[in-house]
Amino acid sequence: MKKNIFIGGAWPYANYSLHIGHLAALLPGDIIARYYRGKGDNVVYVSGTDSHGTPITVNAQKTGITPKEIATHYHDEFSKTFESLNFSYDLYTSTMSSYHKQQVQEYFEKMLKNGFLYKKIEQQDFCNNCGKFISDREIIGTCPHCKGKSNGEQCDECLVALNAEDVLDKHCKNCNTPTVLKDNKHLYLKLSVFQKELEKLIKDTEGLWRKEATGEARKFLSMGLIDRAATRQLDWGIDVPVKGFEDKKIYVWIEAVLGYLTTGKAVSEQKGINFDEYMKDSPQTLTYYVHGKDNIPFHAIIFPALIKAIGLEYQLPKYIISSSYVNSNDEKMSKSKGNLTTINELVKRYNVDTLRYYLIANGPEKKDVNFSENDLALNHNKYLVGTLGNFIHRNLSFIFKRFNGIITEAEIDKDIIKETKRTYEEAGALIEKGELKSAISLVMDYISLGNKYYDTQQPWKLATENIEEFNKCVYTCVYMTANIANLIYPFIPATSKKIKQMLRLSNFKWEEEMIKGNINIDEPKILFERINIKVI
Numbered sequence: 001m002k003k004n005i006f007i008g009g010a011w012p013y014a015n016y017s018l019h020i021g022h023l024a025a026l027l028p029g030d031i032i033a034r035y036y037r038g039k040g041d042n043v044v045y046v047s048g049t050d051s052h053g054t055p056i057t058v059n060a061q062k063t064g065i066t067p068k069e070i071a072t073h074y075h076d077e078f079s080k081t082f083e084s085l086n087f088s089y090d091l092y093t094s095t096m097s098s099y100h101k102q103q104v105q106e107y108f109e110k111m112l113k114n115g116f117l118y119k120k121i122e123q124q125d126f127c128n129n130c131g132k133f134i135s136d137r138e139i140i141g142t143c144p145h146c147k148g149k150s151n152g153e154q155c156d157e158c159l160v161a162l163n164a165e166d167v168l169d170k171h172c173k174n175c176n177t178p179t180v181l182k183d184n185k186h187l188y189l190k191l192s193v194f195q196k197e198l199e200k201l202i203k204d205t206e207g208l209w210r211k212e213a214t215g216e217a218r219k220f221l222s223m224g225l226i227d228r229a230a231t232r233q234l235d236w237g238i239d240v241p242v243k244g245f246e247d248k249k250i251y252v253w254i255e256a257v258l259g260y261l262t263t264g265k266a267v268s269e270q271k272g273i274n275f276d277e278y279m280k281d282s283p284q285t286l287t288y289y290v291h292g293k294d295n296i297p298f299h300a301i302i303f304p305a306l307i308k309a310i311g312l313e314y315q316l317p318k319y320i321i322s323s324s325y326v327n328s329n330d331e332k333m334s335k336s337k338g339n340l341t342t343i344n345e346l347v348k349r350y351n352v353d354t355l356r357y358y359l360i361a362n363g364p365e366k367k368d369v370n371f372s373e374n375d376l377a378l379n380h381n382k383y384l385v386g387t388l389g390n391f392i393h394r395n396l397s398f399i400f401k402r403f404n405g406i407i408t409e410a411e412i413d414k415d416i417i418k419e420t421k422r423t424y425e426e427a428g429a430l431i432e433k434g435e436l437k438s439a440i441s442l443v444m445d446y447i448s449l450g451n452k453y454y455d456t457q458q459p460w461k462l463a464t465e466n467i468e469e470f471n472k473c474v475y476t477c478v479y480m481t482a483n484i485a486n487l488i489y490p491f492i493p494a495t496s497k498k499i500k501q502m503l504r505l506s507n508f509k510w511e512e513e514m515i516k517g518n519i520n521i522d523e524p525k526i527l528f529e530r531i532n533i534k535v536i
């Protein structure tokens, strides 16, 4: 029976170019999606750009353009970046899309109707001159700790995080008028009522979620969940569809994470799938959420609570694939340090499959990892050139030169067939669990086995001494090559396609590829060029 696979890749925030940490955190989603498609299961794989919230409005103010222009700029850039990396999203959209907005508003209304949103009066800074409540970032004032200049969220000088009520001498950023406190009404989500249910979820998913996700979620729950504001005083975002709240927006922490559902629904409509059925909790349905560890609370706590509050009978996150961080030359990467390596820079310099391979094989699956271009080049030379490229090229180019590219059908080595089947099974099981580092390492072992087999058989000698044994060896290696093309496809799809073209094989499937008859090949092309480490 076909499985229903739902994969949600985290929504990057439209405030800065994507960097290598994003890529490392999001790649697992693409690999899992490609794998299940290759098995013939149903797959819905979605993501998009998180386009609302205060950092964008602040950035807009600084640069003198509108929040929409900023968000659109980064959304276009992100879409191109993901395309260049061969991400296979069924839909990559933006929280600015009218479909998303309309669906989120419907979900919001349902939460209200189900009694999970309630009104609460809060005192908030108001500017009499502008005639409106102002957000924390629009406040300018004095830091209570260092007496330096600060906004309502953070001190510009000592960089400490602040609560707006503690900031001294508050003024409106737009007109410099002192602010006054005034009652403001907001809607709050009753997050606290989901404590028990979420505790159960953490227990039930033990071993399925990455350890860090389970640990983070537990930490959160041990502090006791508290209700959170669901609306925000802001100009940029999705309107609150409730009377009396027309001047407010839905808080991004609710709205962006619901993008999984709005986008999933949009894809399902295109594919003629009933999304409510697709997402029902059954052994046939498997949901994956893929992101960096700073995003864990939104996926492990907030998202399942929202599903419940809306009243949806959907599977709560089955697999949470959260990654640790990628450091750069042993330092934490950050915009302020200026050591962020953006993906676009890397794509200009390296083969996309080199990046994909490196960030899986050395990915931050269980702990932070260090990124250096030197290490990337070493891995590229050792595995992609030395192991993979070498195995495929030595066999095919020998046949091309000595036998005009004609590979004669022969018996395939039985032990190799056994190893092939085992690799599909074991690597597949690892991919399903999100253990991609181990999965790709098994695939690499299989390719190394090919090199070992070739060395032991010494076909360059057999070619003159024993043509029958020669044909067996070469045909076995071609059989392995065909299967390597399948096994590497989820990880490095562009290389897989090149190999398939060389052997004139049909599309990828995650199952043993049996080759038949004589095979004609054209002159084989080099898959990977060695990177000169001195140049880096």
Ligand SMILES: [Zn+2]
Binding pocket: 127, 128, 129, 130, 131, 172, 173, 174, 175, 176, 177
């Ligand atoms: Zn003002």
Ligand SMILES: [Zn+2]
Binding pocket: 143, 144, 145, 146, 147, 148, 150, 155, 156, 157, 158, 159, 160
């Ligand atoms: Zn300060």
